Amino acid sequence: MIDPIFILEAVVNGILLGGVLALLALGLNLIFGVIDIVWIAYVDLVALCMYAVYFLVALYGWPLWLAGVGSIGVGALLGVLVHLLIITPILSSPPINQLLATGGLLFFIQSVATLLWSTDHRSLRVDLPTIELGGIFISFTRLLAFGLSILAMTALYLFLKRTYTGTAIRAVSQDREAIALMGARPQRLYLVTSAVGGAMAGVAGALLIIQYAVHPYFGGAFGPLTFMICVLGGLGNMVGAFFAAFIMAQIISVGGVMVSTEMGYVIAFVVFIVLMFVRPGGIFAKRG
Amino acid sequence: MTALRVVGLVALAAIVLVPFLPLGAAQEYIWHVIIQIFLWSLVGNAWSLMGRFGLVSLGHGAFLGVGAYATVLFWNFFGMTPWLGATLAVLLTVAFALVVAYPCSRFQVVGHYFGLVTLAVGEVIRLLIVAERDWTGGSLGVSLKTVSTASDWWTLQFADKRVFYYVGMAAWLFGLWVWWRVDRSMARSAMEAIGEDETAAASVGIRVTRFKMGITALSAALTALGGALLALYLAYANPDTLSGIGVSLRIVFAVVLGGMYSLLGPFVGTALTIALSEYLRIYFGIKLIGIAETIYGLLLIIFIIFLPAGIYGSIADALRRRLTRSPAVVART
Secondary structure (H helix, E strand, O other): OOOHHHHHHHHHHHHHHHHHHHHHHHHHHHHHHHHOOOOOOHHHHHHHHHHHHHHHHHOOOOOHHHHHHHHHHHHHHHHHHHHHHHHHHHOOOOHHHHHHHHHHHHHHHHHHHHHHHOOOOEOOOOOOOEEEEOOEEEEHHHHHHHHHHHHHHHHHHHHHHHOHHHHHHHHHHHOHHHHHHOOOOHHHHHHHHHHHHHHHHHHHHHHHHOOOOEOOOHHHHHHHHHHHHHHHHOOOOHHHHHHHHHHHHHHHHHHHHHOOHHHHHHHHHHHHHHHHHHOOOOOOOOOO | OHHHHHHHHHHHHHHHHHHHOOOHHHHHHHHHHHHHHHHHHHHHHHHHHHHOOOOOOOOHHHHHHHHHHHHHHHHHHHOOOHHHHHHHHHHHHHHHHHHHHHHHHHOOOOHHHHHHHHHHHHHHHHHHHHHOHHHHOHHHOEEOOOOOOOOEOOOOEOOOHHHHHHHHHHHHHHHHHHHHHHHHOHHHHHHHHHHHOHHHHHHOOOOHHHHHHHHHHHHHHHHHHHHHHHHHHHOEEOHHHHOHHHHHHHHHHHHHHHOOOOOOHHHHHHHHHHHHHHHHHHHHOOOOOOHHHHHHHHHHHHHHHHOOOOHHHHHHHHHHHHHHOOHHHHHHO
């Protein structure tokens, strides 16, 4: 029998993991919901931002917080580049081709990273004290990352709800024909969305590099999970993705402690597959 | 079209004769590359059976993995001859594919969603292989137990690569034949209608679920056959080379590169990608690890943007247009 304290610790760690997964899923889901294209390579863009932070700190001696701000800029730039170079030419192609084009980007990013930076694992582990709370050990670094990711998500929420551009972006995701009639230019909104989605990747990259080591295949570790969270929450449904991230994180974290790390993921994926059959519109969709 | 038929027969004769050409010291290596092209083309062909009708699976690595691992494990643990082991592996894969495909079809999981569900299925299989490391060898992979005799039809282990050359070629031609039969059948029209609009297809009396399950079973069976033969040929199976997302995407890319709507498209795409990566690997050696994949990824993006019908598909279309024009027009050009 597993000591309940370990389970409790797994639950707490799951909540912390959920914060990071939610941040990853929100950026992807924004692009998904607005432009209706799955960026298979989204988490690989996050990995590039992690490399950016790593090199800014380790090579150029920037303070960590400044490198983090730099990462947001790098992410936004990458988002714009991906949109202009890859997405724009295939906006009206069949979905399979769009999926494959960003899949090609995934191979490209992973191999360029291998080529330039080798397969070494690089990390900027920030060693902050561990907090003990009633027998549970919580890493302060992860707690900090959790807090910052909640902050970033709140900022995204306010941007979408309170600003004019944010309102326009939400309008595109609801009806892309009507928005053109209302005098907004979808093309420009797509670009803004890609930049914001990219910036979210930058935030995620900065928060991930202080917890995990980055390597060229980092995207493969979190990528599939991130799509699944988006789909579970409902494509384009931000609140849904937020909760789905915490549900998946709990399954992985608690399942990992109770059975084994791999089985934690297996259970999470099986839950995803079954939920796709039962509730194809996501767990929060009304049944049609 | 007789000219094309002659070209085809000459090409086939050349392929049959390759093992007997004097290729010098590199001959074993050349055979090795061609065997891989045959087997991966078979898998690509199997994928395109579904892919061309809009059933874009990102989880064919799962079928490949089940086929390969079942064959190897049946032999290693039960001493079951691959003749029986591979047959069981194919049946097992088909059963597994149907378990996944039935709810997908019932609940109308299509498009992006189908891709993501199959992606998850592929990951589940890969992770299960890694997790069950006591008998699958985990992420280190598993080797096929070798027997003392050099060549043996009972264990399908041969010292001479040429045997596998012809086995691979036969499997590849069998895959082409299946593809061609499907292309000529009623199932093709039915599946195309389903791919266009499922509800409309159902309303004119097409049995959507039955056709989808049939094509999935066929595709999974051929993929598992490819996986079993790859594992037997390499005498080794690894979760990263025979299962998982990387492999699944590679299969899709080779097919898209060649052209998924044409008979030889998957072969052309597979041959090109394998030849390219082998060439770059020899050319750069271990100096620039990743360069082959970089060029590969870049080519994929460019192809999907500019040549969505694939290399072979585009050339075949252009040729067909030329050939069907009236002789007078052809003479003038």
